[in-house]
Amino acid sequence: MPYKPYKEVALGLASALIIFLAANGYDLLPLLFLGGALGLLFYFLHSRGAVRSLVVKGGKDDDTITFAEIGGQRAAVEELKEALDFIRHYPQARRLGVRPLKGILLTGPPGTGKTLLAKAAAGYTDSVFLAASGSEFVEMYAGVGAQRIRNLFQMARERAQQNGKNRAIIFIDEIDVLGGKRGKVNSHLEYDQTLNQLLVEMDGMKGDEKVNILVIAATNRADLLDPALLRPGRFDRQVRVDLPDKEGRLEILQLHTRNKPLAPEVDLEAVAKETLGFSGAHLESLANEAAILALREGANCISQRHFMEAIERVMLGARLERRPGKEEIWRVAVHETGHAMVSEWIRPGSVTTLTVTPRGGALGYFRQQYDEDSYLYTQEQLEGRLAVLLAGAIAEEVVLGTRSTGAANDFEQATRIAETMVRSGMSRLGVAGSAEVPEELHHELLKEIFSRQEERVKNYLEGNRSRLISIAERLLAEERLTGEVFRELFAQERVPSTCQQEKRGGKANK
Incomplete structure (x- = not known):
């Protein structure tokens, strides 16, 4: 590329102009001020990247x-x-x-x-x-x-x-x-x-x-x-490049734990089964968080409970120091127990964790697992998911008499599922394009889908109200229940004492 002395020529002309003006008695202060302003503007544009070269x-x-x-x-x-x-x-x-x-x-x-x-x-x-x-x-x-x-x-x-x-x-x-x-x-x-x-x-x-x-x-x-x-x-x-399935998640976990000491009881296949919807970046963060938890405890190796705790940290964030009041935490326990009971009723063995420990933006948490990753869903499966999502708010209504704002996220997810059902021809309208359905009719179809599942879930929870209260009390006392412990309680028919019935029932009847 030939050399072109543009800068030298420009500097020479500017110097000659300044000397000429000074020799003829012109005031150079405005010119110097203008030059300084242009220099600052050039520096600002250069620092903001307007004239910078590409960095790769x-x-x-x-x-x-x-x-x-x-x-x-x-x-x-x-x-x-x-x-x-x-x-x-x-x-x-x-x-x-x-x-x-x-x-x-x-x-x-x-x-x-x-x-x-x-x-x-x-x-x-x-x-x-x-x-x-x-x-x-x-x-x-x-x-x-x-x-x-x-x-x-x-x-x-x-x-x-x-x-x-x-x-x-x-x-x-x-x-x-x-x-x-x-x-x-x-x-x-x-x-x-x-x-x-x-x-x-x-x-x-x-x-x-x-x-x-x-x-x-x-x-x-x-x-x-x-x-x-x-x-x-x-x-x-x-x-x-899709989200990995269960086998893919296991493979990613094995890659990210190669340089980490694992306890003999660690079952990465179980961890992969618990992490449906996790990307490779999520799984790398999960392995790292599990190692951090082990380091904080002074452990020599990473155990299975570190991985289980890390799953919740990746999904919801760290535990919150601020604790809700007694009434709020009781409502959260009832809400999460409602989710878990309906999930276990629809798909036995699906509940893995139940907790009222606040994390991130959630006051409580319920997690379920799936036997295998699905790419297609039947109407029965979608209706089952709807029932589980609605169960938290309905459990609050059955035990406490009212609902709360804690179910807002559940309802958002439920609405997306119901809209999928309408688009897939699973409503009374049958097969129809979304653009062809009037807004009012679309709202009625969603309402019908929700109403059927609300009635179904309410009948079940009202018939198992004593069991719902019993499990919620146990959850409130221990703050966290594993799927195995929950299923033991779920299989029992323990009726609360008279004072407990009056205490809980009184709230419901107000």
Whole structure:
């Protein structure tokens, strides 16, 4: 690139102008003030990133990971390997007329390992790895984002040549920030210019260059991306990176506990069964929290109860020092016992933990387990979940005579399930598109679904009111019940004493 002394010429002209004005008796104070203001403005813009160059992260040799170190994503790994094999064995693929892949899009919930998969892809293909976030390309100043896109691709080629490699992988995390559908931001075209530049760079990639570049992007909102990004010839493959199933969770736990001393009684399979819905990031935090709990106790190894305690910490947060009043904590005990009783009634053996220990934003907590991860749900299963969610508020009504705001989150989840039932044709309306159902009729359908389950749960709890009070009192006394202890109490028919009946019943009759 030829040398262009723009700065020297500008400084020379400015100096000559100042000398000329001073020699002719002009007051230079306003000019100096204006120059100082412009200098401060330039410094401010530079510090805020308006003129800064793109900063990317490149993997070092000691940071290289392999697909074997990524657990719980067997399907995603196999699909990604299949796409990468075209790059590893390009001469053979070229003989068959295979066009090289330009982009791979990883989609899935946060914390499922999309970044790790991209790093492993670089090691699998012996490529230089550069990573950047989508937010680094978007600025309020026109043209900055497009320039950073150009710099990124140029940097990838230069680093590959410096390392003696002919492949480079560019990983863009949260690509929905810069790759959103064009035309949504009418007041500023910076978003569109940045996306256009990315499209141009990907179109310009050829399979016979000195450095072949593969773009891997990640997002959990693929629905927001511009269709031009997803067409063949740009992001040719979409790899779904889902939450791990039970076997995947066990594999991830085994990976994250390799460097941790475990007690002989630790059953990681039981922990995996308890952590339905956990991502890989959640499971890593779970193993770390269990180790922290063991460290606080001065234990030499991590036991099963440390893992069980860590599950609650990851899901709800640390225990709260502030304790609710006696009436509030009794209501919480009744509420959680109602959940547990209906869950055990519908699915025997499902209750794992019952507690009234405040954590995070929850005053109490009830946890149930599932025999296996499900991808489809029958109407009976959805109605059972609805019944369990409604049971807490109905138990309060049966024992205490009123409901409380503690069931707000339960009702939100129940509403989502009921709406799923309507969309799936499980209401009296049958099969109908959501857009075709009037709002008033939609409300009536939800109300009918809720009413059936409320009546079902209320009849059950009213018929087992003494058992409900007995278990709630035990929970209040011990603060936490395991699933085994709960089932022992659930199987008993202990009727409370007369004074207890008057005490609890009096509240209910007011």
